[in-house]
Amino acid sequence: MSTALLLLITGIGLGAIYFLVASGLSLIYGLMGVLNFAHGVFLSLGAFLGYEVATRMGTSTWGGFAVSLLVGALAGAVFAALTERFLVQRLYERHIEQVLVTVGLALATVALFDGIWGTDPRFITGPGWMETTTRVAGANVPNDRFVAIIVAALVLLAIVLFLRRTRYGMIIRAGVENRSMVTALGIDVRNAFTLVFTIGGAAAGLGGVLASHYFGYVSPLLGQTLLIFAFIVTVIGGLGSLLGAAVASVVVAVLQQFANYYLWGTGDLAVVVLLAVVLLTRPSGLLGRK
Amino acid sequence: MTEQTPAPVGATTGSSAAPVLVVRDLRAHVAGQQVVEHVDLEVAATGVTALLGRNGVGKTSTIKAVMGLIGRSGTIELAGRDISALPTHRVAQLGVGYVPEDREVFSGLTVTENLRLAERKGGEHRYDLVYELFPELKERGQQAAGTLSGGQQQMVSLARALLNDNRVLLVDEPTKGLAPRLVQEVGRVLTRAAEVVPVLLVEQNLQVVRDLTSRVVVLTDGRSVHHGPAADFLDDPAATQRLLGVHGGTDPAGAV
Numbered sequence: 427m428s429t430a431l432l433l434l435i436t437g438i439g440l441g442a443i444y445f446l447v448a449s450g451l452s453l454i455y456g457l458m459g460v461l462n463f464a465h466g467v468f469l470s471l472g473a474f475l476g477y478e479v480a481t482r483m484g485t486s487t488w489g490g491f492a493v494s495l496l497v498g499a500l501a502g503a504v505f506a507a508l509t510e511r512f513l514v515q516r517l518y519e520r521h522i523e524q525v526l527v528t529v530g531l532a533l534a535t536v537a538l539f540d541g542i543w544g545t546d547p548r549f550i551t552g553p554g555w556m557e558t559t560t561r562v563a564g565a566n567v568p569n570d571r572f573v574a575i576i577v578a579a580l581v582l583l584a585i586v587l588f589l590r591r592t593r594y595g596m597i598i599r600a601g602v603e604n605r606s607m608v609t610a611l612g613i614d615v616r617n618a619f620t621l622v623f624t625i626g627g628a629a630a631g632l633g634g635v636l637a638s639h640y641f642g643y644v645s646p647l648l649g650q651t652l653l654i655f656a657f658i659v660t661v662i663g664g665l666g667s668l669l670g671a672a673v674a675s676v677v678v679a680v681l682q683q684f685a686n687y688y689l690w691g692t693g694d695l696a697v698v699v700l701l702a703v704v705l706l707t708r709p710s711g712l713l714g715r716k
Numbered sequence: 717m718t719e720q721t722p723a724p725v726g727a728t729t730g731s732s733a734a735p736v737l738v739v740r741d742l743r744a745h746v747a748g749q750q751v752v753e754h755v756d757l758e759v760a761a762t763g764v765t766a767l768l769g770r771n772g773v774g775k776t777s778t779i780k781a782v783m784g785l786i787g788r789s790g791t792i793e794l795a796g797r798d799i800s801a802l803p804t805h806r807v808a809q810l811g812v813g814y815v816p817e818d819r820e821v822f823s824g825l826t827v828t829e830n831l832r833l834a835e836r837k838g839g840e841h842r843y844d845l846v847y848e849l850f851p852e853l854k855e856r857g858q859q860a861a862g863t864l865s866g867g868q869q870q871m872v873s874l875a876r877a878l879l880n881d882n883r884v885l886l887v888d889e890p891t892k893g894l895a896p897r898l899v900q901e902v903g904r905v906l907t908r909a910a911e912v913v914p915v916l917l918v919e920q921n922l923q924v925v926r927d928l929t930s931r932v933v934v935l936t937d938g939r940s941v942h943h944g945p946a947a948d949f950l951d952d953p954a955a956t957q958r959l960l961g962v963h964g965g966t967d968p969a970g971a972v
Contacts, residue, residue: 599825600833604820606785607822609785611833
């Protein structure tokens with residue numbers, strides 16, 4: 427029982443990281459029709475710069491951890507905004523070229539990270555409390571899982587409030603439904619495009635810092651590895667649906683944990699099977715529009 | 717009234733003011749296929765101008781081309797300014813209101829949000845007019861637009877266009893699929909709208925055309941082939957039969 431609980435909470439913690447990547451992917455695809463293969467490198471950049479800041483300020487300090495989260499989010503946001511403005515937007519409405527340019531950027535950036543930080547993992551530790559466990563009904567749960575879950579929940583809440591309460595949020599919701607009608611109302615949606623990239627990049631950068639504590643290291647391929655699962659999450663949740671991405675993140679990660687433990691390490695296979703089942707029975711995803 | 721050589725546009729408008737929208741030699745394409753071959757049309761500075769033709773002749777494509785929603789070439793002048801190279805949002809900002817064929821309300825947004833999204837910067841927002849014409853929209857402000865009936869969605873779509881101080885409205889088949897009572901309602905709204913802004917109307921219901929419009933432009937196979945006073949055209953059974961495939965709007969039901 428305590429093992430199941432540990433797997434569940436750890437799974438939700440991993441789901442929190444998936445969500446931080448998948449939320450941006452889903453909004454970007456929903457609004458712009460772009461599958462952003464460069465999203466993982468936003469995460470990796472956030473993780474590396476967060477790592478650099480934390481090691482300079484002291485990895486065991488809460489201040490170092492907090493600033494690394496801020497720097498990670500900022501790095502992801504800036505990188506994503508520049509990507510949108512200078513690459514994706516130049517290829518406005520040319521979806522195949524947009525996808526290709528993000529694939530190219532991802533390959534080039536991973537190589538750049540290899541050059542700067544090397545291909546070996548950089549190990550990182552956090553403040554003392556995050557390296558210990560808390561006993562929950564008999565299960566010893568690593569504390570960094572709780573931090574990931576809380577941060578992801580706050581990000582979800584912030585994005586939902588932004589989408590519901592602001593004019594830009596309204597433009598994004600309307601644009602996900604019917605972009606050309608938004609332009610026909612006199613709104614330049616390209617600003618909204620840059621904005622969703624920026625928000626998605628910030629969430630991914632945060633996810634990078636949290637992922638480095640979850641796995642205990644940073645490496646150039648960290649982001650692209652998580653990106654594969656984030657894409658699966660996005661499809662299962664329904665492309666363009668933020669809440670769908672949140673639900674699917676948790677479902678996918680928890681399934682992965684349980685299958686890895688109880689079904690002889692078949693977590694990745696189980697996720698792909700789930701993807702196949704969803705595509706066959708609900709092609710638009712759990713909360714996607716028909 | 718000759719099909720091969722249309723009368724010079726403007727000669728028959730009967731209005732002294734310059735037309736608000738002038739389209740010359742418009743061509744438009746969708747996915748590499750030519751959907752508008754050669755359209756000339758003028759929208760007079762007042763009242764309703766109807767754009768008629770059988771299904772599939774390019775009426776909706778003509779409207780979309782003016783909005784810049786599909787690829788186009790030719791000259792499109794709005795109050796003397798060429799807008800043919802401008803992106804859609806610029807066309808709208810310059811004062812072209814668009815009521816699309818299938819209403820295209822944002823179903824996940826509330827009625828109020830649909831209207832707020834339509835508010836353009838730097839102008840008056842005529843909520844008084846909108847709520848006077850459509851009191852129901854005020855009552856249903858917090859309802860998701862996707863849960864409204866077809867007629868109510870049409871009201872939202874018309875309200876979005878009427879909210880701003882536009883130079884011209886492009887209204888595409890507003891009575892499509894509506895019950896006869898709602899068709900009358902839409903006619904009443906368009907009459908009122910035309911008092912404040914000139915309208916280019918695509919409409920299959922010839923009774924509505926007869927009631928509302930003073931001038932018609934008729935398309936065949938992506939080309940404009942007839943311009944003239946509405947009454948002359950609708951009262952000419954040979955012309956309506958040839959160009960629309962129906963007799964003029966004298967049918968008691970008014971439906972095509």
